Amino acid sequence: MRRIRKRKQSERKVMLFRIAIILGFIILITAAITTVSRLTIRKSDEVLSEKVVSLTASLNVQMELNLNSYLSRMETIATLAFAEEDAYKYDATNPSNDEYESINREKKITEKLNSLCIMENFVDYGIVYRNNRTVGKVSNATASTFGDRIFRELSTIVTRQRTNDGWAAGFEGDFKRIYYVKKVHENALLFISFYVSELDNVFDNPENMDAMEIRLVNKDHDIIYSKDSEEIGQKLPEPIAERVKDKISSSALDDEYLVSVNQCNDWLVVCSIPTRLILVEKNDLTTYFYLITGVAAVLAAVVGFILTLWLTRPIKKIVVDLADEATTDKLTGVLNKRSFEEAAKQKLASEADEHRAMLLLDLDNFKGVNDTLGHAMGDKVLEDTGAILMKSFSSENDLLGRVGGDEFCVLLSSPDKTEEQFMTYLEYKCSEICSAYRDNYVGKDGSYKISASIGAAVFPKDGSTYSELFSACDAALYHSKNRGRDNYSLYEPSMAESEAKKQ
Amino acid sequence: MIKRLIAAVTAAAMLLLTACSSSTVVLPKTEQTVITLSWWGNDSRNEYTLAAVKKFEQMHPGIKVKCSYSEWSGYESRSRVQMISGTEADVMQINVGWLPQYSFDGKGYYDIEQLAGTVDLSSFSGQLLEYGRRNGILNAIPIAMNAETVYINRGIYSSHGLDIPKTWDDFFEAAKVLSKDGIYALSGAEKSIWLMLIAYAEQKSGKKIFNEKSQLCFGEEEFRMMIELYCRLVNENVMPKVEDFKRYNIDNQVYAGVVAWVSDALNYFKGPMDKGMDIIPVDYPAFSPENSGEGWYAKPATLYAVSKNTEHPTEAAMLLEFMLNSDEWADLQGVEKGIPVSTKVREHLESTGVLKGIQYDASQIMEKNTRISAMDSKIENSDMFGNFTSSCDQVLFGKASLEQAAADYYSLISQLYRVAES
Numbered sequence: 001m002r003r004i005r006k007r008k009q010s011e012r013k014v015m016l017f018r019i020a021i022i023l024g025f026i027i028l029i030t031a032a033i034t035t036v037s038r039l040t041i042r043k044s045d046e047v048l049s050e051k052v053v054s055l056t057a058s059l060n061v062q063m064e065l066n067l068n069s070y071l072s073r074m075e076t077i078a079t080l081a082f083a084e085e086d087a088y089k090y091d092a093t094n095p096s097n098d099e100y101e102s103i104n105r106e107k108k109i110t111e112k113l114n115s116l117c118i119m120e121n122f123v124d125y126g127i128v129y130r131n132n133r134t135v136g137k138v139s140n141a142t143a144s145t146f147g148d149r150i151f152r153e154l155s156t157i158v159t160r161q162r163t164n165d166g167w168a169a170g171f172e173g174d175f176k177r178i179y180y181v182k183k184v185h186e187n188a189l190l191f192i193s194f195y196v197s198e199l200d201n202v203f204d205n206p207e208n209m210d211a212m213e214i215r216l217v218n219k220d221h222d223i224i225y226s227k228d229s230e231e232i233g234q235k236l237p238e239p240i241a242e243r244v245k246d247k248i249s250s251s252a253l254d255d256e257y258l259v260s261v262n263q264c265n266d267w268l269v270v271c272s273i274p275t276r277l278i279l280v281e282k283n284d285l286t287t288y289f290y291l292i293t294g295v296a297a298v299l300a301a302v303v304g305f306i307l308t309l310w311l312t313r314p315i316k317k318i319v320v321d322l323a324d325e326a327t328t329d330k331l332t333g334v335l336n337k338r339s340f341e342e343a344a345k346q347k348l349a350s351e352a353d354e355h356r357a358m359l360l361l362d363l364d365n366f367k368g369v370n371d372t373l374g375h376a377m378g379d380k381v382l383e384d385t386g387a388i389l390m391k392s393f394s395s396e397n398d399l400l401g402r403v404g405g406d407e408f409c410v411l412l413s414s415p416d417k418t419e420e421q422f423m424t425y426l427e428y429k430c431s432e433i434c435s436a437y438r439d440n441y442v443g444k445d446g447s448y449k450i451s452a453s454i455g456a457a458v459f460p461k462d463g464s465t466y467s468e469l470f471s472a473c474d475a476a477l478y479h480s481k482n483r484g485r486d487n488y489s490l491y492e493p494s495m496a497e498s499e500a501k502k503q
Numbered sequence: 504m505i506k507r508l509i510a511a512v513t514a515a516a517m518l519l520l521t522a523c524s525s526s527t528v529v530l531p532k533t534e535q536t537v538i539t540l541s542w543w544g545n546d547s548r549n550e551y552t553l554a555a556v557k558k559f560e561q562m563h564p565g566i567k568v569k570c571s572y573s574e575w576s577g578y579e580s581r582s583r584v585q586m587i588s589g590t591e592a593d594v595m596q597i598n599v600g601w602l603p604q605y606s607f608d609g610k611g612y613y614d615i616e617q618l619a620g621t622v623d624l625s626s627f628s629g630q631l632l633e634y635g636r637r638n639g640i641l642n643a644i645p646i647a648m649n650a651e652t653v654y655i656n657r658g659i660y661s662s663h664g665l666d667i668p669k670t671w672d673d674f675f676e677a678a679k680v681l682s683k684d685g686i687y688a689l690s691g692a693e694k695s696i697w698l699m700l701i702a703y704a705e706q707k708s709g710k711k712i713f714n715e716k717s718q719l720c721f722g723e724e725e726f727r728m729m730i731e732l733y734c735r736l737v738n739e740n741v742m743p744k745v746e747d748f749k750r751y752n753i754d755n756q757v758y759a760g761v762v763a764w765v766s767d768a769l770n771y772f773k774g775p776m777d778k779g780m781d782i783i784p785v786d787y788p789a790f791s792p793e794n795s796g797e798g799w800y801a802k803p804a805t806l807y808a809v810s811k812n813t814e815h816p817t818e819a820a821m822l823l824e825f826m827l828n829s830d831e832w833a834d835l836q837g838v839e840k841g842i843p844v845s846t847k848v849r850e851h852l853e854s855t856g857v858l859k860g861i862q863y864d865a866s867q868i869m870e871k872n873t874r875i876s877a878m879d880s881k882i883e884n885s886d887m888f889g890n891f892t893s894s895c896d897q898v899l900f901g902k903a904s905l906e907q908a909a910a911d912y913y914s915l916i917s918q919l920y921r922v923a924e925s
Contacts, residue, residue: 099900100896100897100899100900100902103744103746103896103900104893104896106746107893114576114577114580115580117577118577118580118581118584119581119584121571121572121573122573122577123573123574124574125577137574137576137577138576139545139574139576140545140574140750140770140771141545141546141574143749143750143751144750144751144754144774147751147754147755148749148751148755176546176550195549195572197549197553197570229553
């Protein structure tokens with residue numbers, strides 16, 4: 001029994017060893033894959049960020065070029081008005097004007113201006129005079145917005161000295177139209193306007209850059225154009241405004257935003273996108289990387305497990321065999337003397353609520369067997385003794401050991417018997433073993449007879465330690481031998497005295 | 504064992520090669536059918552139309568609508584260029600006068616009845632659809648009815664002790680009081696005043712300017728009446744010259760009365776009314792109040808038509824149906840173009856409580872008036888009223904006598920239009 005327990009202990013140790021190898025393998029592989037993945041991701045992040053910033057900067061430049069081109073075209077169409085002589089020579093404020101002539105000249109100018117702007121989505125294409133009289137295409141919206149301050153207000157838009165013109169949006173918070181104003185002469189201004197939504201085509205970013213927010217803002221960061229029309233007239237959102245402050249051309253990516261800005265006239269084209277949106281593919285990639293790492297770790301664990309099982313199988317066999325050899329008497333199958341002694345001491349030291357007793361068995365006439373029947377027979381008898389003992393003491397609680405050449409010891413335990421039952425059981429077992437020899441080892445012709453003598457002692461009455469108990473058994477055995485062998489004796493203190501006297 | 508190892512290594516290598524192999528990157532692009540939509544209008548019309556188009560595009564992601572729009576001024580010329588050059592939009596807002604101009608035989612626009620599978624015409628009466636027919640072919644669908652209407656700033660009139668004017672003379676009487684404060688009793692843009700003067704001449708002469716055959720019935724005498732009245736109105740400070748009409752003078756309370764379309768009521772007066780001015784639509788002026796409406800004309804405010812050249816009639820029809828019958832479009836449009844004639848849309852607007860306010864009141868005056876006539880679209884031709892204004896100016900500035908100006912004008916016009924036999 002003890003041998004099985006020992007074997008299990010050895011197997012458990014081998015299993016722990018295997019688990020340690022597998023865990024180590026998994027940790028090693030996971031650490032390696034994770035490290036490689038993280039380094040790869042970090043590098044790809046850097047490359048991706050650079051590319052995205054570069055692309056956004058390109059997009060922004062393209063938007064700025066689009067806007068510049070569009071505004072230039074509008075300026076060119078506006079300037080065509082100067083092809084009409086009346087348009088730049090006529091002055092509605094001149095007090096010497098003949099009213100009738102003025103009406104007709106104004107009609108002529110109006111017809112000419114209307115024909116020049118016919119194919120564009122202009123809201124206004126007209127001339128306003130210092131007395132607020134207008135000619136050409138002048139919308140109700142503009143008339144309502146500026147009222148009788150139209151000349152004065154539009155004059156403020158002329159800010160470029162070289163060309164005497166300028167662009168503006170957001171008069172009194174009305175950002176619906178964008179105005180271009182050019183001075184005709186001291187008392188006349190040419191002005192055109194178009195709806196802000198006309199810039200939809202100018203700022204039509206590619207479908208794959210759909211999340212990019214493109215805004216046109218003035219120097220005060222009022223939004224002149226945005227794809228989200230609700231934003232027009234509002235201030236540039238604070239996080240974006242902070243990033244474009246005092247900048248006229250830059251692109252930068254940080255943890256929150258990618259912002260690119262370029263100047264066009266007095267306005268800024270601002271492209272922005274939350275970083276988390278542009279790096280959503282990167283985040284997917286990272287998740288993919290980590291998923292691969294996880295899968296690789298699982299695969300490594302499976303492979304490691306199989307390899308470990310495969311590699312440690314011979315080791316396990318060797319370890320178990322060695323453990324068996326170290327604890328077991330090979331001939332009889334019971335524990336060897338050292339192992340028995342060690343196990344018995346351990347068991348006796350434990351405080352289990354059970355009855356215990358020790359039996360010391362010695363084969364009678366064993367030397368004679370060796371001498372007469374040969375050593376092979378002697379070995380056979382010893383081997384059989386092991387079998388007899390294992391058959392008789394089959395409980396896991398019992399310890400069996402070979403403690404001498406032909407001496408065997410049993411530490412008997414019983415947790416579920418009364419003292420009386422245990423003593424009866426002890427004597428029954430002693431008698432059973434003696435009978436086993438009597439039945440099997442008497443030659444037909446009486447040429448040989450092998451028997452066993454047994455001495456038994458009860459723990460702790462007859463001895464509270466291994467050596468005390470063993471001595472008691474030895475005294476009882478001596479008593480059995482003196483009684484003519486082939487019997488058993490239960491220890492009594494007088495036996496010890498008798499043995500002492502003998503010695 | 505070796506075989507197993509070789510198999511495992513081969514499998515791993517293949518996996519690695521598959522992972523590392525390059526592949527062609529194809530960027531997916533949404534395929535869209537692009538159609539175009541054009542209209543004229545003010546800020547509010549542009550805003551709600553763009554918003555409605557966005558809704559339409561959301562409902563039909565496969566369709567992209569490109570918009571072309573502008574204010575009315577100059578739009579007529581632009582439309583003419585587009586129609587003649589074949590660059591017109593797939594779906595167009597058109598004026599009723601353009602139907603004879605571009606579709607004399609009914610083939611100038613798409614036959615909308617061919618799109619009846621998509622466009623539900625059941626909410627439009629046959630009588631209304633007649634406005635959009637040319638030569639029996641349904642070229643356009645009317646959105647709302649419209650008429651020139653007189654709006655009075657009741658606050659100004661009452662503060663000067665004046666009643667709401669009902670007759671022509673009432674305006675002249677009011678001007679005697681109001682002009683002392685630099686206020687005009689009446690005002691209007693060129694076409695509005697032209698139509699008002701026609702009403703005056705028809706009432707006075709008992710003649711229609713065009714008969715049911717579209718033949719010109721007015722002669723020198725009727726045009727003389729119109730020029731005469733115009734000059735009187737200007738000279739007696741009842742109203743400013745049409746060239747001097749400025750919208751902002753409604754806000755400035757320089758104009759106590761305005762002639763304007765029903766569909767322009769909100770556009771013209773919402774701002775002043777928001778500032779607290781009491782402006783109301785009144786009965787059409789006449790020589791006697793019981794004849795109110797005589798000589799005045801109603802027409803479809805605007806119509807929707809589909810280009811005969813459209814390459815995407817199905818998509819154009821889907822947009823047209825959305826514009827004509829959908830609650831979404833009706834909610835955004837409201838009564839901006841006038842009171843919709845579609846029974847379905849009108850019921851929806853009634854249920855949502857939109858049918859109220861100055862524009863609705865003006866349309867009610869038009870709808871309830873039994874004397875008002877259906878307009879012949881020629882009346883709105885710019886060469887008619889443009890030349891008429893020039894003739895008026897000649898008289899005003901002493902460049903021609905009243906009779907000469909009327910004769911010259913009639914001579915010009917009678918060459919352009921078929922004249923009815925007397």
